Amino acid sequence: MSGIDILKIENFIDRLERFVKPNLPTEELISYVTEIVKDARELISFGERRLALDILLENLLEEKIEIDKETLSLLDGIDDEEICSSVSYLYSLSES
Secondary structure, eight states, rough: OSSSHHHHHHHHHHHHHIIIIISSSHHHHHHHHHHHHHHHHHHHTTTHHHHHHHHHHHHHHHOOOOOOOOHTTTTTTTTOOOHHHHHHHHHHHHHO
């Protein structure tokens, strides 16, 4: 079982949908985020928390989607080197 708190992931995804997705610049990006969130929720339903979060973050990074610091802070404290690295990079995107 994954040591990543399911509530952290769910809160992150919820905030991503409510605050980040509606402010994306194109319909294409909005549709993309809708799909990757759907995929993440599906993986979570199969108990794949870490994989779901890892893929979700990688997809956000791939498209260089800026995420506000308050949303990213929901993932603070996750004890996983790869996840933390992705979150750090997303923080740096939000500062540019």
